[in-house]
Amino acid sequence: MSRTLMHRITKLYHTVKMLRLKQIVYRLYYRFAKVRPFLAHGFTLRPAVKLAKPPAWSASRFNADEQFEFMGLTASIDWHDETRPKIWQYNLHYLDHLASSGPARIGFDKRLVNSWIASNPPFNGCGWEPYTLSLRIVNLLKWLQQQPTLEPHWLDSLATQAHALSQQVEYHILANHLFVNGKALVFAGSFLGGVQADSWLSKGLKILDEETKEQFLKDGAHFELSPMYHASLLWDMCDLLNLAIHSELPELNKRQNAWKRLIEEGLVWLRSLQHPDGGIPFFNDSAFGIAPTLLDIEAYAFELGCRAQAVTPNTAGVTAEHKTESGYVAINFGDQCKALLNLAQVAPDYQPGHTHADTLSFELSLFGQRVFVNSGTSQYGEGAERHRQRSTAAHNTVEVNGESSSEVWAGFRVARRARTTLGKFEKTGDTVIISASHDGYLRLPGENLHVREWVAMAGELQVIDCVSGQFDRAVSRLFLHPDISAVQKGNTVTITLPGGQVAVATLEGASRINVVSSTWHPEFGKSVPNQCIVAEMSTDRLTTCITW
Structure with missing residues (x-):
């Protein structure tokens, strides 16, 4: 058996073993099942739904x-x-x-x-x-x-x-697909009258009752851990609450409070994960223009009587908020400077289709302007570009021996996955220290462990990377927003923002540092030229100090 074939079999095994039995059964069933004939005639709208x-x-x-x-x-x-x-x-x-x-x-x-x-x-x-x-x-x-x-x-x-x-x-896909199936059946069953419509309503509500408990975490996040899909599902929840409020159906009315609570908790989570410019970060499958913005959702939710907890302005120096269930961290420096860290697991286990190999990546805004950005998502499908955009090499983290931290493959598959462990989360005086590790590279010959520590203080963010075990090449990448210009001199990169503000990144422990041309993908179908700071680690430790 060739090594290539063996590798394909291994990937397939590590992918399929995480599926639920239900997914496998329904995938086989739908290969042969056909939609039964249906004679639709004389359907009317229920008069009490507006x-x-x-x-x-x-x-x-x-x-x-x-x-x-x-x-x-x-x-x-x-x-x-x-x-x-x-x-x-x-x-x-x-x-x-x-x-x-x-x-x-x-x-x-x-x-x-x-x-x-x-x-x-x-x-x-x-x-x-x-x-x-x-x-x-x-x-x-x-x-x-x-x-x-x-x-x-x-x-x-x-x-x-x-x-x-x-x-x-x-049922063969589950996750957000199953949720929107349930939502649509509830809408159809609520608006249309008759016995058949009643069955759609019942089926849809059964799905939603199960999936709202499964898909929304205790910290308010949607469990696929994509800020874009989180926003999309919040809009769906607003639609459902709208329907419950403006119908006379008791099955919907009794769910109003639970749905309202999910929306309010989800809004708090999304606010924490926003950049100062009001947009989402690019963790996992995320892009602008596919889901409503936070402002869109807040306006809709407000009309429906939702009152999410207000965000308290940062007046206490550097602060950090850890969304424990979802694994994201927001560090606020004040003056519209904010770092967003990805300590999340690959999730959910049985449907990681929108996962990127971006474990321990981060994004940074300074003075309201995005500075370090993950590369984004411009397309779906199974092409080489889709694979590249999901890879570790397209994110602000460390790649070892040209491998991704999680084995993303095809358009929406993940085989072996990086597992994250939180090491430290503490504040001492005006300094916040957060560290975490992932085991995604333990499968490599060097059995490498990546540990990353962020040290945040006023006007400064240190990022310390340690890679244990032997490796041929370990590379840290920091992708710059297209509006940012960068000039390298030795181990120092001077970063100039559009408003004239200047930040400096100093890298210690690199054998080679280059600022190279790259691309950013903020929307589907869009590719924008940008720059990337690429640092090859000379030892097992790289320290990147960003000051502004």
């Missing part, structure tokens, strides 16, 4: 020329254009635009809905996949609420879509 219109937000849009815009690509509507990236096709079928559309585009919206129905007969194509169905069903229902008159075939199509979803619930 949502409050949520704030306008959409990840994609149709421009004034009625062309679809997403990922920097613009094209006329073609529901089956397979020349486009799969994620582009999916977003077209979500009909996200409808949820934030207004009266001025009612004619176009009707043509859009009728075009989708006519061009996508049941049950074939990506438009009938369960995740796509889940998002579109909710968008359609929000839109139908705003229409003065309804065309009967709209409701028949909606019922057919809900039926198709109920036959394909993503």
